[in-house]
Amino acid sequence: MLLARILSKIYKEDGIILIDAKGQKYMCGEPNKEKPIVIKLLKKNLEWKLILDPELEFPEAYIRGDIELQNVSLKEFLMIFLKNLGRNEVTTLGYMSKKIYQILRYISNYNFPGKSKKNIQHHYDIGGSKGEKLYDIFLDSEHRQYSCAYWNVDTKTLEDAQQNKINHIIKKLDIKKGQKILEIGCGWGGMAFEIAKQKECEVTAISLSKNQIDFCKKRVKELNLENQVQFDLIDYRETKGKFDRIYSVGMFEHVGKKFYKSFFKTVDRLLDEDGIFLLHTIGSVNAPAPPNKFINKYIFPGGVVPTLSQIIKPIEKTGLIVADTETLIRHYDKTLESWLERFENKKSLVKELFDEKFVKMWEFYLASCAAAFKYRDLVVFQLQIVKKFQAAHITRDYIYS
Numbered sequence: 001m002l003l004a005r006i007l008s009k010i011y012k013e014d015g016i017i018l019i020d021a022k023g024q025k026y027m028c029g030e031p032n033k034e035k036p037i038v039i040k041l042l043k044k045n046l047e048w049k050l051i052l053d054p055e056l057e058f059p060e061a062y063i064r065g066d067i068e069l070q071n072v073s074l075k076e077f078l079m080i081f082l083k084n085l086g087r088n089e090v091t092t093l094g095y096m097s098k099k100i101y102q103i104l105r106y107i108s109n110y111n112f113p114g115k116s117k118k119n120i121q122h123h124y125d126i127g128g129s130k131g132e133k134l135y136d137i138f139l140d141s142e143h144r145q146y147s148c149a150y151w152n153v154d155t156k157t158l159e160d161a162q163q164n165k166i167n168h169i170i171k172k173l174d175i176k177k178g179q180k181i182l183e184i185g186c187g188w189g190g191m192a193f194e195i196a197k198q199k200e201c202e203v204t205a206i207s208l209s210k211n212q213i214d215f216c217k218k219r220v221k222e223l224n225l226e227n228q229v230q231f232d233l234i235d236y237r238e239t240k241g242k243f244d245r246i247y248s249v250g251m252f253e254h255v256g257k258k259f260y261k262s263f264f265k266t267v268d269r270l271l272d273e274d275g276i277f278l279l280h281t282i283g284s285v286n287a288p289a290p291p292n293k294f295i296n297k298y299i300f301p302g303g304v305v306p307t308l309s310q311i312i313k314p315i316e317k318t319g320l321i322v323a324d325t326e327t328l329i330r331h332y333d334k335t336l337e338s339w340l341e342r343f344e345n346k347k348s349l350v351k352e353l354f355d356e357k358f359v360k361m362w363e364f365y366l367a368s369c370a371a372a373f374k375y376r377d378l379v380v381f382q383l384q385i386v387k388k389f390q391a392a393h394i395t396r397d398y399i400y401s
Contacts, residue, residue: 003047004028006091011084020047029084037077038070053097054090056293059368063360075340075367082375087286098290113235117208119302120254124209130353132211135188137350138342138366143190147250147280148332148380158338161331166194169247171399172324172384173278175199179244182206182270184236185251189216189229196228203229206239236266244272252281252311253303260306260314267385268318274391276384277320282332283308283381299365308381315385323392324384332380336370 004018004026015029016037021044031037041047043066049057061067062074069077089095125131139146140162149161150168169191175181179201183192186205189212196203207213216231232239246267255263267277284307291304308325315322343350343366351359372378386392 001026001047003050006051010081010088010090013084014080020044035071037072037080038068039077040068040070042066042068051091052093053293054094055098056297059294059298059361059364062364063357074363075337075370078367078371079374082371086375087377095290098293113237115302116235116254116256119300120208121210122301123299124207125211127354128211132215133353134350137346138339143194144188145190146187148282148328149335149338150328151331151334158335158342161335161338162190166191168399169249169278169280169382170195170198172382173245173247173276174393174398175201175245177201180204180242182239182241182243182246184239184246184248184267185254186212186216186231187250188212189219189231191247191249192216192229192231193219193223193225196225201228204232204239204241204243205229206232206234206236208233208235237262239266239270241270242272243270244275245277246271246275247278247280249280250282252279253300253305255304256302257304257306257310260310261317264314264318264320268320268387271387273387276323276386276391279311279381279383279385281306281311281381283311283327283379284377285327285379286377294368295365298361305378311381311383315383320385320387321389321392322383323386324382324396326382328380328382330374332378333370333373336366336373340366340370 001018001020001024007016007018007028011029013029014037015027015031016039017031018026018028019038019040020026021041043061046057046061046066049061058067127134135144135146140149140159142159143162143166145162145165148165149158150164151161152164155161155164175195177200179199181195181201181203183203183205186192186207189205192203192205195201205216207216210233213231213233220226220229220231252263271277282305284305286307288307288310296303312322340363343362347359347363350362369378384392
C-alpha cells in the first residue's frame with residue numbers, strides 16, 4: 001500500500017503497525033515489539049484520502065471514529081509522528097492541496113470588523129454559558145490566560161507559568177504609575193487586572209467576544225477596579241484616544257495578512273510619541289506557508305500564523321521601530337500539554353456540555369498544537385515596538401533585574 005510506504009519513509013525512529021480496512025497489516029518503521037503502536041483504518045477510502053490531504057483527513061477521520069489508535073494515546077502518537085516528520089510535509093500531494101487552499105482562502109478571506117467579530121465569537125463564545133464552563137476546565141484558575149505561559153526552569157504549575165508571563169510582559173512594557181494603557185484582545189481580563197493592581201494605572205481593554213467582555217465587566221466589579229479598568233466590545237480599528245503603553249497578546253493571529261498594515265497603522269495612531277507597544281503572537285520559523293486546514297476549518301476560522309518576515313514588513317512600512325525581539329521556544333508546548341491534561345481529566349464533563357465529537361475535536365486541537373510547538377515550526381514572537389529611538393532601552397537589564 002502506498003500510504004504504508006510513505007509512512008515507512010517518515011518513521012526514522014520508532015514505528016507503527018498500519019492495518020487497512022480489510023485487516024491487512026503493514027509494518028512502518030520499527031514498531032515496539034512488546035507493545036506496538038497500531039493505527040487501524042476502518043474505511044478503505046482513507047488509504048488515498050490520507051495521501052491527498054493528511055492535514056485535514058486524519059483529524060476528521062479520528063473525530064468520526066474511522067481511525068482507531070491502539071496501545072497509544074492521541075497525544076503520544078502525534079508527538080512521535082511529528083518528531084519523525086519534523087518540519088517536512090507528509091506528502092507532496094498534501095502540500096499541493098494546502099497551496100490551493102491558501103490561494104482560495106486569500107481570495108475569499110477578508111477580516112473586516114463584522115467578519116472578525118464572527119470569527120472571534122465562533123471560538124471564544126462557543127456554546128454560550130457552556131463555553132464559559134469549558135474554559136474554566138482547562139485554563140489557569142488565577143488569571144484565565146488563553147495564551148502561551150512562561151516556564152522558568154523551576155516553574156511547577158500552569159498558574160505560576162502564567163503569572164511569569166504576565167510579569168515578563170509588564171517588565172517589557174516598563175509601565176509607570178498613572179499611565180494610560182490599552183490592551184488589544186483582552187481575553188478574560190487577567191492581564192489588565194494585574195497591570196492595574198501592580199502599576200496603579202488606567203487600563204482600557206477591548207475584545208470582540210461578548211462572553212469575554214461580559215465576564216470582565218462582572219469581574220472588575222468583584223475586584224473593585226472599576227475606576228482603573230474599562231472593558232469595551234469593539235474592533236481595534238474603531239478604538240480612539242492616545243495611550244502611553246499598548247500591548248496585544250494572542251490576538252494578532254486573528255488579524256489576517258491583508259490587514260497587518262492596518263493593524264500597525266492603528267497602533268501608530270493610538271500610541272503616544274514616547275510610548276511602547278508589545279506584540280505577543282504565535283509565529284512560524286518557516287518561510288511563509290499555507291495555514292493549517294484543520295485549525296482553520298474547526299478551531300480558528302480566519303486565523304493565520306505569521307512568519308517574522310510577514311510581521312516586520314508592515315511595521316517598516318508604518319514607520320514604527322522594532323526595539324527588541326524575543327522568540328519563546330518550548331514554552332507553548334508545555335502550556336498546551338497542561339491544558340490538554342486538565343481537559344482530559346474532565347473529558348466526561350466536556351462531553352456532557354457538548355458531545356463526543358466535540359471532545360475528540362478539541363483533544364486533537366490541543367494535542368496536535370502541543371506536538372507542533374515541540375517538533376515543527378511553531379514558536380511565540382514577542383516584539384517591543386516604539387515610535388522613536390529615545391523610547392527604547394539601551395540594554396535588557398530593566399527586564400531581568
